[in-house]
Amino acid sequence: MALLACKLVAQVAFKAGGDVFHHLLANKPQHLAKATPGFVQGCDLHQGSYGTNGSVIQWKYTLDGKAQTAKVAIQDVDKEKKQIAYKMVEGDLAQLYKNLLVTIHVETKDGVDFVTWTIEYELINPDNPHPLSLLSFFIDFTKQIETHIFGP
Template sequence: MAEATSLVGKLEADVEIKASAGKFHDMFAGRQGEWLKATPGKIKSCELLEGDWGKLGSVVIWNYVHDGEAAMTKKRVEAVDPEKNLIKFRVIEGDMMKDFKSFVSTIQVISKHGEPGSVVKWHMEYEKIIVDAGHPETILQLAVEISKDIDEYLLAEE
């Protein structure tokens, strides 16, 4: 008897960056509108619909490129902890909802002790609509690439 593939899953990735944890978190929480400049070719537009940038309950629409295709997602901020450099987003509408019942991303940035730089920890939890739906691995890869672009952007600011 073949083992059933789960519809529920988790993905994680660690991205080493040169920017400080606080600066990187600030870009994710308070400066999302600057992502267009920081991630050329990946983020096409970003619009705040409700609330304030990076605040609990705020809602943002992103237009981006995923696997070479234009895509849109609407996300709500579900948790923000500036002391832990953590922010959590839930996808509430958009192209991802064709494949997923739920998709939540948590980003935490941790300072390296005793050396410069930080580690961006991505944690994604999802539930697919059907087993063959979507490839969350490519979404995680896009997140890793965006993290590297934002790190370069922040370093160029200094």
């Protein structure tokens, strides 16, 4: 049975500065646990260095009220485009999805910064849910970082 490649995309206006958001995610993800403790509880470097292609980090996070982990490889770091991608290597979501790739891209349109989250994945089982709660997590997470940096 062939797996179906799927994609979910969400874009969030970010008034706290897209450069700051990209820098945090690419180079200082370990600080996200302090900024968003309800979402991220830890980010540990397993191989390489933050913000470098091929490096591996382990996220500890809470999704749908459950503590979860994700070991990801950093891909497609582009400081000029303000883009970074994380490919799932192992973790809780790897039980549901194959080839899970999360790309975060920051762009400015008409003076407003937008953070775009793209989730590309294949369902291991056609009965598995699409990762809509993960997309919602990323939207809320982005808003929480904005509040942390910019204030309410």
